[in-house]
Amino acid sequence: MPSADRFDTIVIGAGMSGLAAGIRLATFDQRVLILERHSLWGGLNSFYKRAGRRLDVGLHALTNYMHPRSPGAKARPLARVLRQLRIPFADLQLGVQSQSAIAFPETRLAFGNDFSLLRGEISESFPDQLQGLDRLTSDIESYPTLSPAGGALQAREVLAGYFSDPLLIEMLLLPICYYGSPTPDDLGWAQFIVLFKSLYEEGFARPRGGVKTILDALRGRYLELGGVLRMRAGVERIQHDGKRATGVVLDDGEVLEADCILSSAGAVETRALCGQEPDRDREHQDTGQLSFVESISILDQPSAALGNPDTIVFFNSSERLVYDVPEGPIDLRSGVICCPDNYAGQEEGMPGSLRLTLLANPGLWNGFDDDEYEAQKASALVEGMAAIQPFAGDVRGHEVFTDTFTPRTIQKFTGHLNGAVYGSPNKRFDGRTTFDGLFLCGTDQGYLGIVGAMLSGVAMANQHALAASGQFR
Amino acid sequence: MNREHIIEAIEDIIHTIAPDEDLTGMDPDVRMREQIELDSMDFLDIVMELRKRYGVRVPEEDYKELATMNGCVTYLTPQLAEKELKLSV
Numbered sequence: 001m002p003s004a005d006r007f008d009t010i011v012i013g014a015g016m017s018g019l020a021a022g023i024r025l026a027t028f029d030q031r032v033l034i035l036e037r038h039s040l041w042g043g044l045n046s047f048y049k050r051a052g053r054r055l056d057v058g059l060h061a062l063t064n065y066m067h068p069r070s071p072g073a074k075a076r077p078l079a080r081v082l083r084q085l086r087i088p089f090a091d092l093q094l095g096v097q098s099q100s101a102i103a104f105p106e107t108r109l110a111f112g113n114d115f116s117l118l119r120g121e122i123s124e125s126f127p128d129q130l131q132g133l134d135r136l137t138s139d140i141e142s143y144p145t146l147s148p149a150g151g152a153l154q155a156r157e158v159l160a161g162y163f164s165d166p167l168l169i170e171m172l173l174l175p176i177c178y179y180g181s182p183t184p185d186d187l188g189w190a191q192f193i194v195l196f197k198s199l200y201e202e203g204f205a206r207p208r209g210g211v212k213t214i215l216d217a218l219r220g221r222y223l224e225l226g227g228v229l230r231m232r233a234g235v236e237r238i239q240h241d242g243k244r245a246t247g248v249v250l251d252d253g254e255v256l257e258a259d260c261i262l263s264s265a266g267a268v269e270t271r272a273l274c275g276q277e278p279d280r281d282r283e284h285q286d287t288g289q290l291s292f293v294e295s296i297s298i299l300d301q302p303s304a305a306l307g308n309p310d311t312i313v314f315f316n317s318s319e320r321l322v323y324d325v326p327e328g329p330i331d332l333r334s335g336v337i338c339c340p341d342n343y344a345g346q347e348e349g350m351p352g353s354l355r356l357t358l359l360a361n362p363g364l365w366n367g368f369d370d371d372e373y374e375a376q377k378a379s380a381l382v383e384g385m386a387a388i389q390p391f392a393g394d395v396r397g398h399e400v401f402t403d404t405f406t407p408r409t410i411q412k413f414t415g416h417l418n419g420a421v422y423g424s425p426n427k428r429f430d431g432r433t434t435f436d437g438l439f440l441c442g443t444d445q446g447y448l449g450i451v452g453a454m455l456s457g458v459a460m461a462n463q464h465a466l467a468a469s470g471q472f473r
Numbered sequence: 474m475n476r477e478h479i480i481e482a483i484e485d486i487i488h489t490i491a492p493d494e495d496l497t498g499m500d501p502d503v504r505m506r507e508q509i510e511l512d513s514m515d516f517l518d519i520v521m522e523l524r525k526r527y528g529v530r531v532p533e534e535d536y537k538e539l540a541t542m543n544g545c546v547t548y549l550t551p552q553l554a555e556k557e558l559k560l561s562v
Binding site for chain 2: 028029068074075079080083084086088458462466
């Protein structure tokens, strides 16, 4: 019996994946509702305001950047996801990076949106490895970018078959781990390929105005199609009859029913919403452990004037990649330095700024009392700014404003346990859960980055929510 | 709809899905996917738009009939003969 509170599909979370899923469903006339607990949309790629400034949470770069008219671009993920969402490329207002770098103690490799830059750098610093690089790029060319199947192969062991110099392997892995590995020190081969293409072969861009520009394009499209979006509407639990999910109960007790539910809350988080008995071993294995502390400093001069002409510098202060949960609150031995004002075509009067991202230990950050928490945040910024000195121009003394967020902040606003931005180490590529009519999308489903998050929503909506109604396949 | 209308209807759907594709000069007897960039997700959108706009249901086993423009015309003529052309704005 149809009622006012019954939907074809309910989507939990108004992040990139949830909004993209909502657009697909609304395009084909489904009655769709997106529920978001927070007052802002965006999830792990959101924005916030401090002291009158709008700051981005997740965005260093939109990876997968390719201009739609460049050769082969139409078959690449960015163009494909925009076609599915029917959002014109121009609406993202993307400005391209200057160039970026991988900085190790003795060796630095520049890379940009044209792969030949990185290839040239490798031929100069690692002349005997160039053949391996060419073999790698040729072997992964036909690899399907949209089906990041599982498989047990790990990237390190496969890369050893292409490169005899271990330093080059460490250097190539650094940006790739930082931009998408849910596991320490290494990642699955399939995920490596997806990220290698999206970072090195495709490239980086930033929407003019920051992440909100993309989010508003998604949100606007969704609302224009008649989708319903409810903010400050947290899902307290998912209702089911033991076999099939039937609806959700909101924090305030309101019950909403749907034929299909797509959850971007995370795998473990979604199980908890279903009231499933926690299984400690499984919860531990399935909960991401890697998170970050990030500080944003607004500067009194453009980044380039302060000695930082690169858009992003991935630094690592030893010969061996550092990418693991630190023993202490943060790890100063590796990280990411991003200067968003080095993207082309940004907003008028955009000030210089520096975002510093360091690995963090979520357990420690969650355990600090309030005073200790504030003290640790302050010292993370000071120590971090000192630690990057060998790799970046010194901006200390030029900060007009700083803000720092931690795994605790991310967990608070997104509900993702440990503030694990790359989610569970165990991805569910098919999105299925133990319940019929309930599917995962977003970070725990398995696509990576902003474009990946949107693709996740599109793919899960196509395969499950449209399929369920006989509209697809 | 006659043959010209059906071609116009399909081209309009493709234009909605992939606005940057240039459809002029397409050979009606060659598979569309060889002439313009349409992946399998996009192809399914054509089927879904046909259903949304004209109430035509194309079962999965018949998708192959829609591979070329002339195939679309042949397959859709009986189903669209009595329908009005609807173009996206």
